[in-house]
Structures are given as C-alpha cells and as structure tokens.
Amino acid sequence: MNWLLLLEQILNGFQLGLLLFLLAAGLTLVFGIMDMVNLAHGSLYMMGAYFCATFTGWTDSFILGAILTLPAVFILGVVVEMIALRTLYSRDHLDQVMATFGLILFFNEATRLIWGPIGLVIPLPDFLNETVEIIPGAPYPAFRLAIILVGFIVAGLLYFIVARTKLGMLIRAGASNREMIGALGINIRLLFTLVFGLGAALAGLAGLMAGPILSVEIGMGESILILTLVVIVIGGIGSIKGAFIAAILIGLIDTVGRSFLPEILNLVLPEASAATAAPAISSMMIYLLMTLVLAIKPQGLFPPRGVGR
Amino acid sequence: MTISSRHILNTALLVFLGLIPFITDWMGDSFYTGLVARILILAIAALSLNLLIGYGGMVSFGHAAYIGVGAYCVGIGAFHAFEDGIDWMLNGYVQLSAALLGSALIALIIGAISLRTRGVYFIMITMAFSQMLYFSAVGVETYGADDGLTIYLRSDMLGLIDLNDEKSLYYLIFASLLVVLYLMHRLVESPFGNVIRGTRSNEARMRAIGFSPYKYRLTAFVIAGTIAGYAGFLMANLNDFVSPDMMHWTRSGDLIIMIVLGGMASLFGPLYGALAFLMLEELLSSIPLTIGGLHVGEYWQLIFGPLLILIVLFARNGIDSFLPQPRKSS
Amino acid sequence: MTANDILIVENLVKRYDGLLATDELSLTVREGELHAIIGPNGAGKTTLIKQLTGEIPSDGGKIIFNGRNLRRHSEPKRSHLGLARSFQITSLFQNFTVLENIRLAVQAHSGHSFQFWKKVDENKKLNEPAHKILQELELEEQANTPVYSLSHGAQRQLEIAIALATKPKMLLLDEPMAGMSGEDSERLIERLAALKSRYSILLIEHDMDAVFSLADRISVLVYGRAIATGTPDEIRDNEEVRQAYLGEES
Numbered sequence A: 001m002n003w004l005l006l007l008e009q010i011l012n013g014f015q016l017g018l019l020l021f022l023l024a025a026g027l028t029l030v031f032g033i034m035d036m037v038n039l040a041h042g043s044l045y046m047m048g049a050y051f052c053a054t055f056t057g058w059t060d061s062f063i064l065g066a067i068l069t070l071p072a073v074f075i076l077g078v079v080v081e082m083i084a085l086r087t088l089y090s091r092d093h094l095d096q097v098m099a100t101f102g103l104i105l106f107f108n109e110a111t112r113l114i115w116g117p118i119g120l121v122i123p124l125p126d127f128l129n130e131t132v133e134i135i136p137g138a139p140y141p142a143f144r145l146a147i148i149l150v151g152f153i154v155a156g157l158l159y160f161i162v163a164r165t166k167l168g169m170l171i172r173a174g175a176s177n178r179e180m181i182g183a184l185g186i187n188i189r190l191l192f193t194l195v196f197g198l199g200a201a202l203a204g205l206a207g208l209m210a211g212p213i214l215s216v217e218i219g220m221g222e223s224i225l226i227l228t229l230v231v232i233v234i235g236g237i238g239s240i241k242g243a244f245i246a247a248i249l250i251g252l253i254d255t256v257g258r259s260f261l262p263e264i265l266n267l268v269l270p271e272a273s274a275a276t277a278a279p280a281i282s283s284m285m286i287y288l289l290m291t292l293v294l295a296i297k298p299q300g301l302f303p304p305r306g307v308g309r
Numbered sequence B: 001m002t003i004s005s006r007h008i009l010n011t012a013l014l015v016f017l018g019l020i021p022f023i024t025d026w027m028g029d030s031f032y033t034g035l036v037a038r039i040l041i042l043a044i045a046a047l048s049l050n051l052l053i054g055y056g057g058m059v060s061f062g063h064a065a066y067i068g069v070g071a072y073c074v075g076i077g078a079f080h081a082f083e084d085g086i087d088w089m090l091n092g093y094v095q096l097s098a099a100l101l102g103s104a105l106i107a108l109i110i111g112a113i114s115l116r117t118r119g120v121y122f123i124m125i126t127m128a129f130s131q132m133l134y135f136s137a138v139g140v141e142t143y144g145a146d147d148g149l150t151i152y153l154r155s156d157m158l159g160l161i162d163l164n165d166e167k168s169l170y171y172l173i174f175a176s177l178l179v180v181l182y183l184m185h186r187l188v189e190s191p192f193g194n195v196i197r198g199t200r201s202n203e204a205r206m207r208a209i210g211f212s213p214y215k216y217r218l219t220a221f222v223i224a225g226t227i228a229g230y231a232g233f234l235m236a237n238l239n240d241f242v243s244p245d246m247m248h249w250t251r252s253g254d255l256i257i258m259i260v261l262g263g264m265a266s267l268f269g270p271l272y273g274a275l276a277f278l279m280l281e282e283l284l285s286s287i288p289l290t291i292g293g294l295h296v297g298e299y300w301q302l303i304f305g306p307l308l309i310l311i312v313l314f315a316r317n318g319i320d321s322f323l324p325q326p327r328k329s330s
Numbered sequence C: 001m002t003a004n005d006i007l008i009v010e011n012l013v014k015r016y017d018g019l020l021a022t023d024e025l026s027l028t029v030r031e032g033e034l035h036a037i038i039g040p041n042g043a044g045k046t047t048l049i050k051q052l053t054g055e056i057p058s059d060g061g062k063i064i065f066n067g068r069n070l071r072r073h074s075e076p077k078r079s080h081l082g083l084a085r086s087f088q089i090t091s092l093f094q095n096f097t098v099l100e101n102i103r104l105a106v107q108a109h110s111g112h113s114f115q116f117w118k119k120v121d122e123n124k125k126l127n128e129p130a131h132k133i134l135q136e137l138e139l140e141e142q143a144n145t146p147v148y149s150l151s152h153g154a155q156r157q158l159e160i161a162i163a164l165a166t167k168p169k170m171l172l173l174d175e176p177m178a179g180m181s182g183e184d185s186e187r188l189i190e191r192l193a194a195l196k197s198r199y200s201i202l203l204i205e206h207d208m209d210a211v212f213s214l215a216d217r218i219s220v221l222v223y224g225r226a227i228a229t230g231t232p233d234e235i236r237d238n239e240e241v242r243q244a245y246l247g248e249e250s
Helices: A003-034 A041-058 A061-087 A093-113 A141-166 A166-176 A180-182 A187-212 A219-233 A240-266 A271-296 B005-027 B031-055 B064-084 B094-114 B119-139 B166-189 B191-201 B203-208 B214-239 B249-262 B269-286 B301-314 B318-322 C045-053 C075-083 C098-108 C124-136 C154-167 C182-196 C208-214 C232-237 C240-248
Strands: A131-135 A140-142 C006-016 C020-029 C034-038 C060-065 C083-086 C169-176 C200-204 C216-220 C225-230
Touching: A003 A041, A003 A131, A003 A141, A003 A187, A003 A219, A003 A240, A003 B301, A041 A061, A041 A093, A041 A187, A041 A219, A061 A093, A061 A187, A061 B301, A061 C045, A093 B119, A093 B249, A093 B301, A093 C124, A131 A141, A140 A141, A140 C034, A141 A166, A141 A187, A141 A240, A166 A187, A180 B064, A180 B166, A180 C083, A187 A219, A219 A240, A219 A271, A219 B119, A240 A271, A271 B094, A271 B119, B005 B031, B005 B166, B031 B166, B031 B191, B031 B214, B031 B269, B064 B119, B064 B214, B064 B249, B064 C075, B094 B119, B094 B214, B094 C225, B119 B249, B119 C240, B166 B191, B166 B214, B191 B203, B191 B214, B203 B214, B203 B318, B203 C075, B214 C154, B249 B269, B249 B301, B249 B318, B269 B301, B269 B318, C006 C045, C006 C200, C020 C045, C020 C060, C020 C200, C020 C225, C034 C208, C045 C060, C045 C075, C045 C083, C045 C169, C045 C200, C075 C083, C083 C154, C098 C124, C098 C154, C124 C154, C154 C182, C182 C200, C208 C232, C216 C232, C225 C240
Parallel strands: C034 C200, C034 C216, C083 C169, C169 C200
Antiparallel strands: A131 A140, C006 C020, C006 C060, C216 C225
C-alpha cells in the first residue's frame, strides 16, 4: 500500500466531499423546509461555473470573478424561485420533479445558446496553480487545498447560522414543523426565497470551485446532482449535519475507492478485468451504500424530528 | 357500455397507427414507420410505468433501467452469436425469456428495497438503483462500455415472424401495444388493481380495513418492470443498438414526462403522451425560424423546458383534459 | 375481569418525546357492550384507538382481544381478527364512489386480492355484501357518487359503513358525530343503538347526550389514565369525574 498516495486520495476525498456538501446543504434545506424536490439544483452549480468563467475573463482575475459570481447566482436563484418554483411548493412531488426537470432542459439549452457547445476553461492565478508540501515529500495542489479550506469555513459558517442565529432557528423550525413557522407570523414567502437564494449561492460556489479542476461544460450539473441527492438521502432530508457527514463519506468512498479498488480487485481477478471493472464498481459503491442505509433506516441517518409525517 | 366520443377517438387513433406502414409506403417515406414504431415502444414502457405512477402513486424514477435490461439481453445474445458463433443465443425466445425474467428479477430486488420508503426517498432510491445499472453497463468493457453494442443480427424468431422485415417488426410492436393496453385495462379494474388504486388514494385506510399493501405494490412493481423489459427487447431489435444511455436517469425522466403529458388518470394517457412527446421533439426541432443567424429549432429544449413547466402548472391532467371526457363508469 | 370480556387492556403505555400520552391505562369491554370513553381534549383518546388498532406501536402493557394477545399482530392482521375502526378525521377513498369504498372493504375480507383479470364490477361475491351495507346505512341512492362530492353527514355515515363491511366483532368509533348537524347526529344515535346489539363497541364521543343515552358503561380518560369506569349513573355521580371533567363542561 502506498501511504502517500492514500493521503493524497483522502485529501481528494475531502475535497469532493466538501463540494458535495456545498451542494447538498442548499438542496437539503429546500427539501426539508419547503418539502420541494428541486432537480434543477445542479443547473445552478453549472451556472456558477459558467458565470465564474465569464467574470474571470472580464476581470482577468479568478478571485474577482468568484466574488462577482456569488451574488449573481444568488440573484438567479431568487428569480427562478419567484418565477417558476414558488407555485410548486403546494404541489405533489411528481409535479415538482417534472417542472424542475423542465428547468434543467432550459438551463442546458440556454447555456449552449449563450456560451456555445464547447466547454470553457477557468484560468487560475499563479499562487493557486502551485503545489504545497503538506508533509515533506508529499506535494499537493494549492487550489485543491484551498477548496478544502473554503469548504470547511463555509460549513462552519453554515453551522453557526443554523445553530445560533434567528434565521437558523426559523430554518430548523421549518424543517421539523412546517406549520409552526406559519403560526409564528413569519413572512414565509420571504424566508423561502431567501433560503433558496442562499442554497443557489452555495451551489454556485461549488460550481466555481469545481470549474478549474473538472471542466466547465453543459450537463456538468446532472452527474453531480445525482451524487448530491444520494448525499441528502443518506444524511436524512432536511439535516445539515447529516448532509455534512454523508457528503464527506461519499467523497471519501468515491475517490479512495476509485484509486484503490483496482489493487484490491487484483487480488481476486485477472489484472485486465480488474482495471475495467473497478471504475464501475466504485461508482456503484455509493449507490450500494445508499441502498444499505435506506434498507436499515428508511429516513436516512439523521432524520430531523417530525419530518417523517 | 355506451360508446362515447372518447372511445371513437381512441379507436380512430389505433386504426391510424395500424395503417402507418401503408400510409408511409404511399408517401414513399419509410422513415416515419421507424419513428412511430419507436413511439409505440416507448408508449408500452410508459403504460407500464403508469401502473405505478398514475394508478399506484409510486413515482418510480428508474423505469428506463428495465428497458435497458431487456435491450441488453438482445444485445448480448446477438454479440455472442456474431462474435463467437453461439447460435442458441440468437434464438429470439431465449432472448425474450432472458429479457422478461431478467427485468422481473431486477424489479423484484429493487422494488423489495425501495418500497420500504416513501415520498421523496422512494423517488431518489429508484433513481439511484437505475444509475447503478447504468454504471454497471458503462463498466463492462466486453459489451462496449460507454459506446454500447451494435446489433448485427436481430432476434431469430424461428420462422414465426421475421424481425428483419420492417413491416413485420412494426406489426409485432403494434400488436404488443394492443395487448398491453388490454392487459392494463383488465388489471386496473380487477381486485388487484383496486388495491393498487386504493393504496394510492389512502394507504392508512387500506391498512385499517385489513390490506397489507406492500406485497401488492411489489407485485405491481414487478409487472411494470417486466413489461418495460419487454419494451427493451423490442427496442433493441428496432434500433439494432443498445447502450448504457438507454438507462440513464434522464431517460426515465422522459417516460415520466410522457405520462404527465398524456394524463395520468387514463388508460390511453401514456400513448397520447408518448406521441405528443416525440412529435413535439420533431416539431420543435424543425421550426423553420432563424433569429440572428440561429436556428430556433436547434435549441428546441429552450422551448420545451418552459412548456413542461407550464403544463405542470396549468394543465394538470395533460392532454387527457383536452379530450372529450368519458362518463364515470361503474 | 370476566370470561365475556372481548377486549382487555392492561397497563398500556405510549410515550411521545418523554410525554406520556397513555399512562398505564387499563380497561375492559364486555361482549356486546357499548363502552364509551370520554375525556377532555388531549386526554389521549385517539392515541388509545391507534394503539388498539396497531397503527402506532405501544411502549408497554398488554392488549387482549377475543382471547388473543395482539402484541405481534400488525394493523391489517388486527382487522382480520375482527377489530374495525372509524376515523375521527374522515379518511375515505376520495376519488372512489361510495360503492367502491365499501366494496374495497369487503374485498379486504374475501381472501387475497391477487386476482388480475376479473373485473370487480362483475364480481357478485364483492358487490352483494357491499349493496347490503349500502342498504343498511341508507346510502343506496349515492352508491355511484364519488366521495368528494358527498355531504359531510354522508361521509361520516360511510366511515361507519366501511368499518361494518370488514365483518368486525368489535367497532372502535372515534368521534363518529364530529362536525355533524343536529338532525344527522340524532339519526346516527339511532343507528348506533341498533348496532349495539350486534357488535361490541368502543365509542369515543364529545356529545354527552349521545354518550349517556347509548353507553352501557363509561370510562373517563384524563392525561392518558382511566380515572373512573362505571355505568352512566355512576359516572354522573362520581365526584372525581365532576371535578376533573364534567365540571368544566356544564
């Protein structure tokens, strides 16, 4: 076993996990509070990447581009919520699935129209393009380290907001008892719009950070959306804590599995078939985990109280 | 039973569909026979999914997976017959049995686990299972992985019917549609169908009056999966091609769109929905409008996406609500 | 406790987040008896019904129905043992017709439903018993009316009709008169009086006139405990009951 490789893969796992968490946090709140299935969450992630590519081009600075992207995606989220999603809260899940599926088609096609069918590249400033020696002899890309850092900071901030502020109290109340916030005389519409915008901004943040390492392309939202859904289902819909733990778990399993499964499979299979089977099996492992969790706990690992109505 | 204008409309549609090969012959353009055949196969799959969603309230978001399972049974059989000369694997009845049994078994496993959950969790877990199958197809290099398999030899039905003849294949598909329609009609009005519909309407009351819905729902899940597997068998023979993309979750989304488009509460809804879905695709993508050098038709989903939202918001029963309403029979 | 107790509840417990909804509750219902349960809102009456039917699990205690311990029996199974229930908040198959509602209940007790071909419409074994119950509850005229277009009073009737269609030994009626007009509830009182001879009944009701005219025995539930059980006269004269409950009402 190569310990340095393992360390690197674990870091990569955290990095993917934290990206997933940024996406899952917004999605699980929307699910939990508004009882709304939003398949278009991945589109907001994609828009984050595209906005950032454009703004970075305009300003010649990734940092400025990123700073401009966040409010832009927030506003986009608010607009989408007000135009299309607001009326869907009272509908059943099937309607929500359909309508947000329509949104995905719209966003993908609009992106193709505006930015063209070919993917974009987000250039990084020099200091993020370097590698850092985490321990002597183990260089690690600075940008990936930055993602981990930002991810943890945002997770901490979110925890603070949800656990300590009035907004957080309303969010928690909403996730466990929807009627109650109505009874408190809170402007629910505003709260929902705000939460949706916040979730959009988080998705955008994930998108702009994923852009430079993956590629900025149409459809990038769909593949990660499914992973995100798996995360929130495993974590328990409406639970930030559950989303965090599940996201890190999925991130680690996916990355570490992908790089070490071939070696493990080699023990039982001939090399050629191990090499081809490994990626498929590691993709499947996540779904296997989800199946296992739901078979034992149909409400996920950390169901918020009262949600299981 | 009285004959309503709805019956006349449905019958007219079926007669029209039955005449399609001759109409396209007359038009001299057999492309449309293939297109309609594809629509009918998707209609068969959508009909089976409607048993779950429309009648049973089980929003399964992984139905395309069973189509894939059925299709791969044909693809794999044809592959070994072509590459390795294993003739029995080209036998259509062997392939068909494999398609039906395989999809039934997989539906049984997926259903047994998924049906323990409710609501959003059910939607997500069925979607996750289908993605699992998708990724396993992607991972199998032998059978083409990402690129899929081209089928050089169609199923050999031992002289009973020649699937290489486009007309025979069309009529097999058409007859299958009729059978599935009739099957659904009987099923929905049978005691079994009543349990499925009753559970959708009020599960708590079903339990209170003495039903254990789980086993009935699981049975419905397996029936629907098996019919979708059969649709896959037909699809592989029609397209001469199978690929993991057939199982992608967005394909399952397409099937749900068809049901919603057509109207969930009616027997013929999925057929109308499948027709409308693919016609819309054809129609929108051939809009002869050019704005600023851009062909609008090329970006048809830009129109289709919002249209879908509008349909969900304002036409809850889809096409069904625009057709003459049948009187409530009972 | 005598041999003809059809239902015996012993030290039944239900906790919600540390709160005792049912607190060591014990009571018995005799064969053929109409046993009413009264108590202020939040006394745990509906919780008790849910525990009896198995809709929610109990955290302690014993339920013995017709000589059988119900611990391991699921809700559907208890229905097959002869325990039927009506819901406080109307719980019907809204898009089904009245006949279809009742027929479904008949179907639940006519063997398994893995019958995929024969239409229920043409199935005499289901339709005849269903029509009988329609007749009995004077719902015949509305047989083909969908439930959602039925009046509230008729929906409450149907609640009971469905319960009867399951061929029960005992009825658990959860506020059958909830929201009914005076005329409707008078008719229902007559109906219950007629049913009384044929079924054992556990009745939860807020309408005191109904309770005191119908019940053979009454139990008073306060904070998940039965504080008194007795004949209507005994309950009327019980000092503790007056303080805890009746005093507030009258």
